[in-house]
Amino acid sequence: MAAELSHRSPARAARAGAHLARVVRALVVALSALIVVGSGTRAAAESRPRYGGAIVGGVAGAPVGLDPTRARGPAEVQLIELLFDRLYQIGPGGAVLPRLAAGPPVIDGNVAHIPVRPGLTSHDGSALGPADVVASLQRLRTSPAGWLLAGVGDITALGDGVRVELDGPTPDLAARLAVPMAAITRRGQAPTLADPAGTGPFRLARLDRTRRVISLTAFADHALGRPYVDTLTLGWFPSPDGEARRFETGAAHVSLGGATAFAGHAPKFAAAELQGPASVLVYVGFGRAHPAVLAHREFRRALDLALPRAGLAAVGGGERIVPTTTPIPLELGGDPIDDHGRAGDLDGARAALRLAGAAVPDLAPAGLPSLRLEIGVAASRPGDREVAERVVRALDKLGIAAVVTDVEDAALRQRIEAGTLDLYIDHLPALAVEATLLYVAAFEAGGDDWGRTQLRATRPAPAVWARAWRERRPILPLLHRGPRAHVRTDVRGAAFDALGRLGWADLSLWGKPERSGGTRQP
Numbered sequence: 247m248a249a250e251l252s253h254r255s256p257a258r259a260a261r262a263g264a265h266l267a268r269v270v271r272a273l274v275v276a277l278s279a280l281i282v283v284g285s286g287t288r289a290a291a292e293s294r295p296r297y298g299g300a301i302v303g304g305v306a307g308a309p310v311g312l313d314p315t316r317a318r319g320p321a322e323v324q325l326i327e328l329l330f331d332r333l334y335q336i337g338p339g340g341a342v343l344p345r346l347a348a349g350p351p352v353i354d355g356n357v358a359h360i361p362v363r364p365g366l367t368s369h370d371g372s373a374l375g376p377a378d379v380v381a382s383l384q385r386l387r388t389s390p391a392g393w394l395l396a397g398v399g400d401i402t403a404l405g406d407g408v409r410v411e412l413d414g415p416t417p418d419l420a421a422r423l424a425v426p427m428a429a430i431t432r433r434g435q436a437p438t439l440a441d442p443a444g445t446g447p448f449r450l451a452r453l454d455r456t457r458r459v460i461s462l463t464a465f466a467d468h469a470l471g472r473p474y475v476d477t478l479t480l481g482w483f484p485s486p487d488g489e490a491r492r493f494e495t496g497a498a499h500v501s502l503g504g505a506t507a508f509a510g511h512a513p514k515f516a517a518a519e520l521q522g523p524a525s526v527l528v529y530v531g532f533g534r535a536h537p538a539v540l541a542h543r544e545f546r547r548a549l550d551l552a553l554p555r556a557g558l559a560a561v562g563g564g565e566r567i568v569p570t571t572t573p574i575p576l577e578l579g580g581d582p583i584d585d586h587g588r589a590g591d592l593d594g595a596r597a598a599l600r601l602a603g604a605a606v607p608d609l610a611p612a613g614l615p616s617l618r619l620e621i622g623v624a625a626s627r628p629g630d631r632e633v634a635e636r637v638v639r640a641l642d643k644l645g646i647a648a649v650v651t652d653v654e655d656a657a658l659r660q661r662i663e664a665g666t667l668d669l670y671i672d673h674l675p676a677l678a679v680e681a682t683l684l685y686v687a688a689f690e691a692g693g694d695d696w697g698r699t700q701l702r703a704t705r706p707a708p709a710v711w712a713r714a715w716r717e718r719r720p721i722l723p724l725l726h727r728g729p730r731a732h733v734r735t736d737v738r739g740a741a742f743d744a745l746g747r748l749g750w751a752d753l754s755l756w757g758k759p760e761r762s763g764g765t766r767q768p
Contacts, residue, residue, distance in 0.1 A: 295738060295754035300477040303500035303750065304489040306526075306673070306729075308455065308482050308626035308655040312437040314429035315389035318659070318691075320526050320675045321482065321626075323426050328462060328478070328750060329437070329444045330429035331469060333360060333379065334420045340679040340744040342420045346379070346430055346445070346469055351410070351419050358419055361407040367467045368432040369444040376403035381434025383408075391427035393690055393698035413702060418680055425677045447473045447751040458482050458626075474739070474754035486563050486628045493517075493732060496759070500740070500748070501732045503563045515759035517732040522742035523577040524568040524728030525676035528630075529721040530637055531692060534665030535620065539609055544602035546719040551598060552640040554590035555583060558725045561632045566728035572715070573674070573688035574681050575726045577744075581712075592643060599644050619648040619668035624655050630671040633724060637669065673727075676745045685711045692720025735760045 307321040314326045337343040344350065348361035366374035380403050387395045398419075399411035410419070422428065432443040442450045447470070448462035462478040483489050493501035496514035530549070532540045539545055555569035571587040574580030586594075603610040608617050621637060623630040634650040641648045648669070653661060661667050677687050682705060689697030696718060700706055706714075731748060733740045736759040739752040 295474045296756060297472075297474050297476075297754070299475050299755040300479065301475045301500065301737065301750070301753055301755070302479045302481075302498040303748075304492075304498070304502050305460070305480045305482050306502065306627065307624055308458065309453070309460070310656050310659050312439065312442055312450070312453075314427050314431070314437075315386050315391050317391075317427055319624075319673050323675045323677075324747060324750075325460060325480075326426045326429060327446065327747065328448045329442055329446045329450055330426075330431060331445045331447075332424055332426065332428050332430065333362075334424035336421075336424055336679060336744055338743070342424055345424075346374075347420075347423075348407075356412045356414065358410040358412060358416070359404070359407050360410060360423075363469055364406065366445070366469055369442065369449050369465060370432065371467075372432060374430070374432065374445060376406065376408050378433055379403070379408050379430055382430045383428070383434075385434045385436070386428055389427070390690075391425075393686055393695075393701065394422045394425055394428055396698045396701035418678075418683060421678050421680055421683060425683070427677075445469075448478060451477075458484075473751040478750055480750075482626050484626065484628065490563065490732075499734045499737050499755075500753075502729050502748075503565075503732070512762045513732065514762055516735045516762045518735065518740075520731045520733060520740055520742065521566060522729040522731070522746040522748070523575060523676075523744065524566050524726040525575045525577065525746035526727040526729075527570075527573055527575075527674040527676075527688070527723055528633060528725050528727055529573075529672060529674060529688075529691070529723050531662065531670045531672050531721050533622075533662065533667035533670065535668045536608060536617070537665075538606045539602075539617070539619075540668060542602045542606055542609070543717070543719065544598045545606070545609060546722065548595045548598035548602060548644060549637075549640060550719060550722050551586070551591040551595035552643055553637065553722070553724070554588065554640075555724060556588040557636065558633065561636075561725075562629050562727065565730050568726040568728070570723050570726050572712070573721075573723050574684050575676060578676065578679055578684065579681050580726075590640070595640075595644060614645045617646055619646060621648055621650045622653050622658050622661060622667040622670040623650060624658050624671075625652045626655050627673070634671050637671075675747070679744055681708060681711070685715065688715075688723075689718075689720050694718055694720035696720075 305321040305324050307319055309322040309325045314330055317323050317326050331346050333345060333347040334342050335345045346363055348363045351358040351360050362376050362379055368374045380401050383401050397413040397416055399413060402409045430445055431437055435443045437443050439453060447465055447468045449465050451463050452461040458481050460480045464473045464476055466472045490501050490503035492498045494513045558569045559567045568576060569583050571583055572580050599609060607613045621634045623634050631650055638648045662670055674691050678684060686697035696714060729746055736755055736757050738754045738756045741749055
């Protein structure tokens with residue numbers, strides 16, 4: 247039903263896609279009902295989701311900005327998906343479904359036609375059509391996320407849709423256009439706080455960085471129908487257990503902290519626990535503060551081998567943690583970590599460091615005592631410091647001193663982009679279910695354009711991607727984090743998608759919350 251590509255006529259594809267788009271939200275809600283939140287009796291008595299009310303939840307850190315093309319971390323991606331829509335979305339089971347598009351791309355040789363749904367409006371009430379799509383994609387092309395359009399030529403408005411010229415076969419075109427960075431804004435404008443130019447299921451009412459809160463209101467004219475709740479409030483916290491403590495008092499409907507965050511205390515209201523896929527990559531990134539050191543492949547290999555990742559399973563606030571050496575999550579086809587990755591290989595690490603020291607004086611035995619590296623972590627993600635301290639210990643085993651610096655999120659982004667850090671801990675949410683796109687996103691996170699060049703050429707086999715990753719090491723994967731949500735029993739429709747993101751727009755309220763006897767499995 248949700249084939250990514252079609253060779254039907256544009257008109258037939260548009261009619262079929264429009265029907266498919268209308269049922270997407272209903273399909274998501276229906277499937278999420280299989281994950282019963284609350285007692286079976288109450289769930290069985292429920293007839294349909296109700297409109298109205300307010301839900302309070304959280305995000306994993308502070309969003310730095312609103313521009314989809316510049317999004318990096320999970321918090322930004324989550325907010326952008328609520329404020330802006332793409333042509334396509336990842337549906338249940340990882341299928342690519344139309345969203346603002348009226349159907350799948352229709353391919354004729356090296357040209358694709360994407361039908362755009364009629365009657366679309368942006369948050370300010372202005373009409374949204376093919377011209378806005380073209381302007382948004384043209385802005386995407388020149389942005390840091392321009393790799394999504396690698397191998398894509400001219401994009402023009404044509405009739406009720408968009409004409410896309412392709413350099414060659416592009417079977418993942420719809421999947422690329424489902425990535426949050428490919429969101430459509432009014433007239434392709436870069437969003438600002440004063441004028442977000444939004445198109446998604448919620449409008450931005452307030453983003454208060456001082457109070458660490460995001461306030462959203464339902465968009466009544468959304469393409470897939472308005473969200474069920476009237477308002478959605480999301481917050482972030484400076485302490486690892488801040489969100490869980492708020493949930494414990496009954497002041498929130500959803501907590502994304504794991505069970506250990508409650509420290510043995512039962513929340514005020516009964517809740518069910520939902521486990522999402524471990525899809526958010528936590529990694530070590532490389533800056534340019536000591537360019538000769540940080541760019542050397544043998545130094546990167548030395549640090550990679552010196553890291554015993556097995557201990558990382560204990561970090562965090564109870565989320566599912568999967569130590570890894572690859573950017574591909576297990577649920578999306580990644581390889582499990584091997585014994586060397588779990589325990590580390592200190593002898594191999596020291597051998598690699600000797601090779602690096604032969605070429606870089608700072609890494610030679612005489613230079614190591616004077617070398618001191620700075621590792622930046624986001625202040626809004628306190629768990630990252632624990633990860634960084636483990637990197638410090640690995641460097642110490644190599645005779646390299648390091649210090650961890652907590653940096654406000656916007657300042658950390660600036661320092662990463664300017665290259666003034668040595669190392670940093672960052673998060674990369676899964677942007678697609680295809681391994682190829684996951685690899686390219688990870689290469690791009692490390693500032694390496696090797697991946698995007700492969701999108702323009704014949705696609706390498708999976709083994710080629712893996713070999714290139716080991717050789718180049720643009721970033722060092724440490725673990726994949728899976729959200730573990732606690733959801734009050736008066737909340738319906740809670741489910742994670744294939745990429746590990748909670749469907750906030752599909753949540754609804756039903757009845758009154760039950761007093762807690764503890765947190766239970768659904």
